Amino acid sequence: MIIIKLSKKVQTKLDNLISFLKDKKIIVAFSGGVDSSLLAFLSKKYSKKCLLITENSILYPNEEIKTTKQFAQKYKIPHHILKREPLNDIVFKKNPINRCYICKKELYQDIKKFMKSGNYDIILDGSNLDDLSDYRPGIKALEELNISSPYIKFNINKQEIREISNYFDLDVRSKPSMACFSSRIPYSLEITEEKLIRISEAEKFLKEKFHINQLRVRHHENKLARIEFLPKDIPKIIMQKNMSIITNKLKSLGFLYITIDLEGFRSGSMNEILSLNKKKLIITY
Numbered sequence: 001m002i003i004i005k006l007s008k009k010v011q012t013k014l015d016n017l018i019s020f021l022k023d024k025k026i027i028v029a030f031s032g033g034v035d036s037s038l039l040a041f042l043s044k045k046y047s048k049k050c051l052l053i054t055e056n057s058i059l060y061p062n063e064e065i066k067t068t069k070q071f072a073q074k075y076k077i078p079h080h081i082l083k084r085e086p087l088n089d090i091v092f093k094k095n096p097i098n099r100c101y102i103c104k105k106e107l108y109q110d111i112k113k114f115m116k117s118g119n120y121d122i123i124l125d126g127s128n129l130d131d132l133s134d135y136r137p138g139i140k141a142l143e144e145l146n147i148s149s150p151y152i153k154f155n156i157n158k159q160e161i162r163e164i165s166n167y168f169d170l171d172v173r174s175k176p177s178m179a180c181f182s183s184r185i186p187y188s189l190e191i192t193e194e195k196l197i198r199i200s201e202a203e204k205f206l207k208e209k210f211h212i213n214q215l216r217v218r219h220h221e222n223k224l225a226r227i228e229f230l231p232k233d234i235p236k237i238i239m240q241k242n243m244s245i246i247t248n249k250l251k252s253l254g255f256l257y258i259t260i261d262l263e264g265f266r267s268g269s270m271n272e273i274l275s276l277n278k279k280k281l282i283i284t285y
Contacts, residue, residue, distance in 0.1 A: 004167050014164055016154045018046050025049040025120045029111060030079070031060075032068040035126030035151065035158075037172040038165050043124065044077045051118065052077050053111050057084040058196050059103075059180040061204065071172070082110060086182075087193060097137070097187045103180075104138035108145045125149045129157040135271045176214040184218045195219050198253050205249050210237065214265055223256040231264040 006014065026043045030036045030052035043050040054068045065081065072079035084107065086092055092102045111123055125142055128151035132139075142149060151161065158177075165173035181196045202217040202225065212233055218226040227246075229237055236242070238260065250258045 006163060006167055010160050010163055013154050013156050013160065014167075017150055017156070018042065020150055020153070021046045023048055024122055025118075027051045027053055027111060027115055027118075027120050027123045029108070029123065029125050029147075030054045030068055030072075031126070031178070032064050032071060032172070033126065033178055034165055034170075034172045034175050035128055035161055037071060037170060037175075038161055038168075039124050039126055039150070040071065040077060041075060041168060041170060044075055049120070050077055051114065051120065052079045053082050053114060054079065055084055055107055056081045057086055058193060058200075059086055059182055060178075061200060063204075064178075080114065082107075084110065087191065092182075093191050095182070095185060095187055095189055095191050097135075098140075099182060099187070099191075100136065100138035101141045103182070105141035105145065108141065108147050112145065123147050127152055128161055129155055184216060186218075186220060189219075189221060194254070198255065201253050202250050202255070205253075206246070209245065209249075210242070216265060217250075218261075219255075223254060225250050225255040225258045226261050227259065228261045228263075228265040234260065234262075234264060 021043055024047050026047045026049065028036060028040045028043055028050065030040050031054065040050070040052050052068070052072055054065065056065055069079065069081075071077075086103055086106070089102065089106065092099060092106075096102070108123065108125075114120070115123055125147050127136070127139060127142065127149040132152065139149070141147075150156075156164075162173055181199045182191050184199045185191055185195060199217050199219050203215065206212060206215055206217070206227070210233070212229065214230050215233075216228040218228065220226055237246070247258050
């Protein structure tokens with residue numbers, strides 16, 4: 001058995017986080033990613049009472065629900081699947097630049113109902129220190145609803161979350177980051193069920209066909225797909241045979257034009273437009 005040690009700096013942050021969790025009755029907004037999984041594990045281990053709540057909607061892959069259930073069962077943590085219909089919100093569908101604010105606020109308002117009925121003390125969100133370096137309007141919703149983001153509170157970044165997850169030998173420690181499917185659609189371009197399903201099916205196909213864990217299929221106007229692969233994966237993808245396979249499949253899903261982004265995968269690439277075109281984009285509170 002390999003014994004993993006944390007640096008003094010990371011150990012101090014972990015100790016602070018554990019002290020924060022102790023003696024509390026906690027709800028964790030649980031997506032199944034590495035951030036919320038570590039919060040779920042630590043809350044179960046150190047808090048007085050813990051409940052995991054996972055959103056089930058068209059915005060996320062169905063496979064993730066299975067993953068969250070398996071994690072909850074493995075660590076014997078009470079778990080609730082919260083069914084949501086975000087496309088019922090007309091403002092959200094218009095896809096303003098604060099789309100994440102609208103969605104997060106509605107989600108956490110729903111979660112707060114469980115807080116009252118179950119006599120819980122606090123709701124935890126897995127936003128981490130690195131999220132503050134990008135455009136994250138959802139954080140405003142968390143602040144307004146008094147949702148706690150302990151990673152931000154204790155200055156814990158993504159790499160440190162992975163280190164701590166490795167320390168506790170969590171299976172999710174190397175899991176790639178994931179964002180909802182609406183983040184694949186440029187701001188101000190309407191979010192529809194058709195587009196979300198097309199994105200979901202395209203990403204699922206590419207991951208399974210080429211055994212790739214991390215990628216994005218961005219859905220632009222005129223049914224154009226801009227695929228972001230990790231730079232290391234691009235060489236094996238651009239073989240002529242593979243290009244034909246990708247083109248044929250994505251066109252069968254309804255895309256008209258298929259492109260590969262030469263810059264490769266980068267989280268939040270849709271936010272790059274904000275500095276160029278902010279005045280033309282919608283924002284609604």
